[in-house]
Amino acid sequence: MSKSEELKKIHTELRENVPDISGVMIASYEGLSIATDFPEDEAIRIAAVSAAASGLGNRISGNAALGEPEEVMVKGKDGLMLIYLAGEKGVLAVRASARGNLGLVRLEASEAAKEVTRILNM
Amino acid sequence: MKAELTENILNQIPDSVRFNQDDAAALVAHQSFLLSLEDELVKGFYDHLYAHETTRKIFTDDEREAREKTLRDWYQRTLSGPFDTHYWEWQTLVGLVHIKRNVNNAMVAGMWGWLQTFLGQHVLEKLPSEEALKVIKAVHALQAVVMALISESYQRNMFTAVDKAAGLNEALLYRLVSIEIDEMLAQAR
Numbered sequence: 001m002s003k004s005e006e007l008k009k010i011h012t013e014l015r016e017n018v019p020d021i022s023g024v025m026i027a028s029y030e031g032l033s034i035a036t037d038f039p040e041d042e043a044i045r046i047a048a049v050s051a052a053a054s055g056l057g058n059r060i061s062g063n064a065a066l067g068e069p070e071e072v073m074v075k076g077k078d079g080l081m082l083i084y085l086a087g088e089k090g091v092l093a094v095r096a097s098a099r100g101n102l103g104l105v106r107l108e109a110s111e112a113a114k115e116v117t118r119i120l121n122m
Numbered sequence: 123m124k125a126e127l128t129e130n131i132l133n134q135i136p137d138s139v140r141f142n143q144d145d146a147a148a149l150v151a152h153q154s155f156l157l158s159l160e161d162e163l164v165k166g167f168y169d170h171l172y173a174h175e176t177t178r179k180i181f182t183d184d185e186r187e188a189r190e191k192t193l194r195d196w197y198q199r200t201l202s203g204p205f206d207t208h209y210w211e212w213q214t215l216v217g218l219v220h221i222k223r224n225v226n227n228a229m230v231a232g233m234w235g236w237l238q239t240f241l242g243q244h245v246l247e248k249l250p251s252e253e254a255l256k257v258i259k260a261v262h263a264l265q266a267v268v269m270a271l272i273s274e275s276y277q278r279n280m281f282t283a284v285d286k287a288a289g290l291n292e293a294l295l296y297r298l299v300s301i302e303i304d305e306m307l308a309q310a311r
C-alpha cells in the first residue's frame with residue numbers, strides 16, 4: 001500500500017469507528033492538506049490553521065512546562081476540533097460533535113495520530 | 123547578524139546587475155570629490171527628515187548631531203570600501219537598528235531616492251559624463267543591494283521570530299499568507 005493509501009485508510013477507519021467525528025484532516029507541518037474529507041475550499045484553510053494550532057500548542061506546552069505536547073482542543077458551541085502533532089512532519093485534526101462521546105473521539109484520534117506519525121516517517 | 127542570511131539575500135539579485143567591483147572602483151576613484159559633498163549631503167538629508175512631521179517624530183529633541191555623525195561615518199566608510207561580507211552584514215544590521223526606532227522601509231527608500239538624485243546632480247555637473255554615469259550606476263546598484271538587505275532581512279527575521287514565539291514555521295507562514303493573498307487578489311480583480 002502506498003503512503004497516501006495508508007493515510008486514506010486511517011482516515012476512513014476513524015470515520016467508520018467514531019460516528020461523532022464529522023471531519024478528519026491529515027496535513028503536513030507546512031499546512032498542506034494530505035488526506036481529508038473536508039470540502040476542498042474549507043480544507044485549504046483547515047490544513048493551514050491545524051498546523052498553526054499544533055505549532056502554537058507546542059510553544060504553549062513548552063513555555064508553561066506542560067511536558068511533551070499531546071493535543072490541542074478548540075471548543076465551540078456547536079462542536080470541537082482536536083489537533084494532534086503527528087511527529088515532526090504532520091498533524092492530525094478531527095472535528096467532532098460537542099455532545100458526542102469525547103472519550104472515544106480522543107482515544108481513537110490519538111491512536112490514529114501515532115499511525116500517521118509512523119507512516120509520515122517511513 | 124548571520125552571514126548566511128546576508129549571502130542568501132545578495133544571491134537573489136542576478137550577478138549581472140548586482141553591485142560589483144566596477145561599481146566599487148567608481149566610488150573609490152571619485153572618493154575625494156564625493157567626500158567634498160558630505161556637509162551638504164548630511165545637512166540636506168536631515169533637513170528633509172526634520173521638515174516632515176512623520177519622520178521628525180522619529181527623533182528625540184537632542185538627537186540631530188548624533189544622527190549626522192552616524193550618516194557621516196556611514197558615507198565615509200562606504201566611499202572607502204571594501205564592499206565585503208562585513209560591509210553588507212553591517213547594512214543588514216543598520217536595517218534592524220532602524221526598525222528598532224520605528225524607521226520603516228518607506229522612509230529609508232524615500233531618502234535613498236533623495237540621496238541618489240543629490241549625488242547624481244553633483245557628479246553630472248562636475249565630472250566628465252562617462253565618469254559621472256559610472257558613479258550614478260554604482261550608487262543605484264548600492265541602493266538596490268542595501269534596500270534588498272533591509273527589506274528581506276526584516277521579513278525573514280520577523281518570520282523567525284514568529285516561529286520562535288508562536289511555533290509557526292516559515293513554510294507554514296508562507297502558506298497562510300499565500301492563502302490570504304489569493305483571496306485578496308480574487309477580490310481585487
Ligand code: HEM
Nearest residue numbers: 171177180192193196216219220223225229230233234237
Ligand atoms: C539612505 C538612508 C539611510 C541610511 C544610509 C542610514 C544610515 C544609518 C546608519 C549607518 C545608522 C547607524 C547604525 C548603527 O548603529 O550602526 C543609522 C541610525 C539611525 N538612523 Fe538612519 N539611515 C537612513 C535613513 C534613515 C531615515 C529615513 C531615518 C528616520 C526617518 C533614520 C533614522 C535613524 C535613527 C533614529 C538612527 C539611530 C538608531 C539608534 O541607534 O537608536 N535613518 N542610520
